[in-house]
Amino acid sequence: MSLKLSTSLIAHVDMNSYFASVEQQANPTLRGRPLGVCAYLHKKGCVIAASIEAKRLGMKVGMSVEEAKLKVPSAVFVQNDPPKYRAVTSRVFSILHELTDCVEHYSIDEAFLDLTGWYRDPAEAAWALIRARWRIRDEVGDWLRCSIGIAPTRFLAKTASDLEKPNGLVVIDKDNLDEILSKLDLEDVCGIGPRIRRRLEKIGIRTLLELKKYPVGNLMRAFGKNGFYLWSKVNGFEVENVTPFDGAPAPKSVGHSYCVPDRVNKEGKVLATLIKLTERAGRRMRALDLLAGSIYVSVGLRQDYGFRSQFDSVHDAFWRPGAGEGGTLYTLFEEPASDSFSLVGAATELLRELWHGECVNFLAVTLTNLAPPSGQRRLSNVGARHASPLPWDRRTDRKRLASTAADQIRDRYGDEAIMFGQMLGLGDEAPDRIGFRKVEGVEIQ
């Protein structure tokens, strides 16, 4: 294999304690104080962001307001205000767009920049990014902080920006790669959770350095393609490119997540909540005229908080499978799907595997491998011995027509006008809220 360390110049910019910092920006009386931004101002409401001060005192994303108050009695709480965050993200990203033509809006508070060819070396890139950070402070808000990572790959750039919070700037290159890997835990790599760790340990890999030096062939025999990806990541080979924002973002995934209150558990509405999340995600995907190649379901089980302290956002916990108790599973659709029936059916199956009646504190549904419809109908029965009189799969078509009709009803009469039977009586669970992966509605000037 003739792989060489990537020669790209990639930066990852991550706004620190984002929602909380924006609230402190808007209201100076909150600055310097432990602050929790929550889904609702109710004792069972879920903390979705904690200020830097609050984190220092032990507040964690995913706690209920009640738990957070107990942990940090001096904390103040405000309800989240998505339009504020979108407005600030628009301005921050607009500044980043002046650095390069290739900026990926990775989430509401994170962006990847491909700086290859725009700056000579990491030092020059670092200067440009520091100037951008000054501009964010001067032009957007003086209380906003961001961590910057610069490296030859996306994975290493994100790893770098994670190392120093708040307001850090870390460069990873071939000279310090090993040193930095030696300071990290196996599970700090996206894609390694407790389960993969156990399997890695079984073949004698206990550290990221051991993973880096492991013969890739053996790794692939044990882990398949994923083994190659993991090995490439720690070796500084690029396996994923920065996807530029081109004004009309085609999202890489559409999803919904929800911090599940106790009430839902008590009333036995976990499945109903999952269906609602799936319906919401499906509807958004259909509105974008896309089909999903796969569906992910994540379940967080209540025990500890299910979130790890060094990550400051729900999506971090979500995108690191197995970060808490519970887990993530996915299904690949045989054929890209968008109708409610296929999506809800698959989500329900996954939930059945992940959950056996425990108390749930987090649910997420993500539709990925999104693609526009190819316009071709599957000739499912051609060549089959008992060929159907119809040349295409009629069942697929029917499902699609039924969910399109349901969407039209919802457009006119609201989201709850028509729903799956299991969702009945769900009330206001899982209302539409901002998600960290949602970058829709963010406009670039």
Place this chain on the structure above:
Amino acid sequence: MYSKIAQTIDVLVAFRKGRVEPMTFKWDGHYYQVKKVNLVHSERRGREKVVIFSVSDEANAYRLAFSTDYLTWKLEEMASI
């Protein structure tokens, strides 16, 4: 943290440096001098677009809302230390 007010107010505004800045507002018979505009963003409420100015003086933070449809100002919320 915030207390809801939701009352119509009188506002003096400056257009400068390519921006709109509320300078002074009168609420409940008192005048308040805006010391700093901390954040400006907009919200859609149905069809109506509202621009929110998060401002502060020495003592408090205020949420001023300007309706671009009705051209009216409201003091929506106030927060004190």
